[in-house]
Amino acid sequence: MMKRNSNNRSNDTYGCLLCAFKTTDQKKQADHWLENHSKKIIKIKEEPPQMCELCLQQFRTKEGLDHHLQNNH
Numbered sequence: 001m002m003k004r005n006s007n008n009r010s011n012d013t014y015g016c017l018l019c020a021f022k023t024t025d026q027k028k029q030a031d032h033w034l035e036n037h038s039k040k041i042i043k044i045k046e047e048p049p050q051m052c053e054l055c056l057q058q059f060r061t062k063e064g065l066d067h068h069l070q071n072n073h
Contacts (some may be wrong), residue, residue: 010055
C-alpha cells in the first residue's frame, strides 16, 4: 500500500496510499503499513456485514453503521 515517488534511488520517497505518511526508508515504510493499516484491513475482511434496519443499507464495520445512523436517521 505504498508508492515510490522518485526514479532516482538515492532520493526515493515512499508515500503511503492510505494516509499522508512519507519516508525515504523502505523498512520504515513496511513497518508503518503493518502497524497502522494491515490490522484494519484484516479486521474489515473478518467482520460480517452490518445492516441498517431502517433502510437496509449494508456497511463493512459497526463503526460505519453507527456513523450512518447518527447522520441519516
